[in-house]
């Protein structure tokens with residue numbers, strides 16, 4: 001029976017799917033028919049359904065946290081459907097610091113390794129011991145080590161070789177007993193007393209001041225990836241745009257701030273139907289309602305065009321866009 005998806009993705013466009021199946025026990029996966037098209041969903045905070053989806057949405061809702069203290073660290077084994085922020089809070093309430101910089105990132109634990117969530121100088125990969133998944137073709141559970149997950153910037157094997165082939169069922173995290181705070185990000189440097197709880201609270205305060213709560217004002221977080229460009233292109237850009245924020249990526253590349261590019265292109269507050277480039281943070285698109293998938297696509301293209309014309313940089317959307325039966329990518333033809 002058709003099921004509305006509007007409350008199953010935080011961008012909240014009106015859409016439906018043919019079937020919605022909620023997984024509360026991993027044993028259900030053995031019986032699940034993965035007939036195409038299907039898509040795996042957590043809390044839908046990095047997924048936008050542009051229009052009606054002609055397939056089955058499989059929503060991971062399994063729960064459970066198991067904790068094993070070891071000599072030098074704690075091993076946490078967490079079910080995919082647990083909420084990420086609740087897990088971070090749980091670890092701090094149990095005096096296991098490490099995840100505090102990743103507080104308040106929306107979504108499930110199972111989705112976190114897919115794009116190797118990161119914030120305020122920390123990426124999830126740092127704390128991963130293993131990721132366990134159900135292999136859809138082989139119908140068996142397989143465990144990958146951190147190295148095998150091939151983590152990168154907002155990237156992992158789950159976006160490439162294992163895309164649409166597996167359902168992540170459990171994540172193993174290893175939190176060292178010896179805490180090393182990560183304070184490189186501005187507001188964290190100003191903390192008078194450095195404790196994990198203080199970092200956690202500062203991260204929450206900073207995020208609340210910059211990002212709209214997706215359950216109050218519909219959004220999908222940072223809409224575009226920060227582009228990684230060759231050093232030669234950066235140096236050329238700095239000649240005409242000396243304020244361009246840039247961060248070391250590797251010896252040959254720098255990462256630059258997509259939000260700055262969008263803001264400098266004069267797009268803050270730009271609106272198409274109910275979709276707006278958020279006034280407080282140009283990297284975020286918000287949906288005030290009365291919008292359709294086509295309005296969002298028009299907005300993405302407009303932003304990409306404006307940024308390309310000014311800087312010859314192509315912005316790739318970080319958010320997964322679902323069309324009728326498959327994921328789609330909105331990419332301008334990159335001009336020579």
Ligand SMILES: Cc1cc2nc3c(=O)[nH]c(=O)nc-3n(C[C@H](O)[C@H](O)[C@H](O)COP(=O)(O)OP(=O)(O)OC[C@H]3O[C@@H](n4cnc5c(N)ncnc54)[C@H](O)[C@@H]3O)c2cc1C
Nearest residue numbers: 042043044045046047106107108110111117118168220221
């Ligand atoms: C306000 C806001 C702020 C955000 N801030 C950040 C941030 O600071 N840093 C950051 O990295 N991200 C951020 N995000 C993005 C988002 O929180 C993360 O991508 C999060 O991990 C998505 O979790 P989800 O459960 O909502 O995933 P969904 O959107 O449901 O799914 C995302 C992807 O993961 C796949 N997936 C989900 N669960 C599973 C599973 N069990 N097995 C296999 N595949 C699965 C889906 O198929 C899809 O491809 C933000 C989003 C919002 C709305």
